[in-house]
Amino acid sequence: MKQPLKHKIILTGAAMMAALFLGLNVNAARMDMVDVSNNNGYMSTAEYVSMRNEFGVKALTVKISEGTTFKDGYASSNIKNGQAAGLYVNGYHFAHYTTKAQAIAEADYAGQTAKAVGLPVGAVLATDVEAEQANLPKGINDANNRAFMNEIAKFGYRTDIYTSGSWANHKMTIKGKTGWIAAYPYVPAGKQWYSNNNAWQWSGSTHFRISSGDFDVSQLNNNYYTAGQSSTVKANDPGAVEQQNHQANRATGTIPNQTYTQNGLFCPNTTLNVRTGAGTGYPKIATYYPEESVVYNQVIVKADYVWARYLRYNGQFGYIALGENGGQSYGKRLVNQHTYYTIKYGDSLWTIARRYGTTVSHLARLNSMRTTSLILPGQRLVVS
Missing domain, CATH: 2.30.30.40 (SH3 Domains)
Known part of the structure; x- marks a missing residue:
């Protein structure tokens, strides 16, 4: 396996900027799709219009649910406002399942929630697989993902799998012409990653002009996330799209020290x-x-x-x-994703807080409990 090396050639100053810029025109990663959740707060139609006109965003993927207990409170407004801006709208479910029965239960929960918040039939409702599945064999993850997606199809939605590049075909099978794969190169311009998959999420820290915070953006390699719906989406400021795209491709580049x-x-x-x-x-x-x-x-x-x-x-x-x-x-x-920890024998809130570099009071707030609350082996805690 490749290890960090002590010596490598570094471009600095104007030479680095020139090298980055020259690589953008042909191979710059595009901001075709943005995904949003409750972490982004309320998003207005005007914000989505700005994303469309100035950044070239054409599709939106909205967090719908998580597990079998969490419904994203902003899903309905994100769907409605994204549609009003002329974007293709899709959804995703954050998966916690580790068995086929759990996968089916989560799919039923996600499908019912998606219907209730107005996700249009024919949209993609993807499963976001990046949590408890880390310690499962690939065959079990594959079977669980199939069970989830087969169940989702019963609600009239198309399906896909979102996961990281390090998990794709390692923790689960992602065939060509399927999959929404996340991998963040520090200079996105250059090699087009995961071009055989439906989508490549290449940044988790993109900034939009009239929106606050960081956003995940993806390049679409086909029409899978823009099918099954009608849309009049079209950026009306190509010059701004080109400028913002160049800036986004530079944003994760070299910033020394x-x-x-x-x-x-x-x-x-x-x-x-x-x-x-x-x-x-x-x-x-x-x-x-x-x-x-x-x-x-x-x-x-x-x-x-x-x-x-x-x-x-x-x-x-x-x-x-x-x-x-x-x-x-x-x-x-x-x-800024939830990280979970399963309590083991001998654990206390103090030892868990120390392990994750936080405080007992912060852990208690994250889990809606008191600092003196009893914790039991097998119980799951949000730790960040």
Whole structure:
């Protein structure tokens, strides 16, 4: 497996900007589709019109539900306002299933919820598979995904699987001409990733002019997410679309020596060393493998690599390379997503808080409980 190297050629200053710009005209990743959830808050029709006219967005995918208990409170307004802006509208369900029975139950819940919030028949209702399925064999994940999608079809929706590039054909089978795959290169312009799949989500930190916060954007490789509905979507400002697209493709490029707070989950797609500091010159203290994930709380951007800092079990910080600065990513970052932990014998809120670099009071707030509440083995907690 490829490891971070100590020496590599770095383009800096004007040379880097020129190299990035020259690569954008032909191979720039497009902002064809944006996905939204309750994390984005209320989104107005005007915001979706701006995305369409100035950024070239043509499709919208709305979070509908999660598990069998959570309904996204903004789904109905996102669907209605996205349609008013002329966008193709789809939905997704965040999956927690680990058995076929659970998959069918979650599909029934998602389908009923989608109907209730107005997701149009013929739209895509995808399953977002990136959580508890990490420790299951590929064959079981495949069977569970099939069960979910077969059940969803009964509601009149088309189906697809959303997952990370490191999980595709490793944790589950994603055939060509199917799948919505997430992989975030630090310079999106260049090789067009996952071009044989329905969609490639290439950024989780895109900013739109009149909307606040970070958004996930995807490039569509066919008409799967724009079929089954009528739409008059068309950007009316091609010049603005070209300019914003160039900016978005540059946004994740080289920014030397920057440190910022970011809470997220990193899933490596290769074997990586953990070091005592953000640099290859620091001692190696552990190893992470593709089957694992790490909850981090800080990102350090250097001239050669981008690093994540996380709190280790011994209370000391470890540092792992997220990818090359201006080059290859070593996995997928899930930012501002819920991370869950299943309680084991001997755990306490204090030990769990320490493991995830947070506080007991914060854990209690996340889980709507008191700091003195009893916790039991097998119980699942939201930890970030």
